Amino acid sequence: MLNEFWATASTTYKTLVFSAMGLIAVGIxxxxxxxxxxxxxxxxxxxxxxxxxxxxxxxxxxVRGQQIRKGLKK
Incomplete structure (x- = not known):
C-alpha cells in the first residue's frame, strides 16, 4: 500500500514533502x-x-488529503 500511495502522489505533493524535509534538516x-x-x-x-x-x-x-477526496468522489 505504501508503494501505491507514493506512486499515485502528485508532483506537487512530492515537492512539498521533500522541501519540508530539506528545510527541517537545514534547520537542525x-x-x-x-x-x-x-x-x-x-x-x-x-x-x-x-x-x-x-x-x-x-x-x-x-494537498494530499484534497487529492484523495477528489479521487474518492470519482
Missing amino acids: ILTIVGNTSHNQGLADASLAVIGLGLILHVVGMV
Missing part, C-alpha cells in the same frame, strides 16, 4: 552549528527554518 544543522559556536542569532534563525519546514509539511498533508 543550523541549530547544531549555532549552539556549538555559541551564536544565539543563528540558533534562533534555525527555529524559523524548522517552523517553515513544518508548515510546508502541513500544507503537503492538506
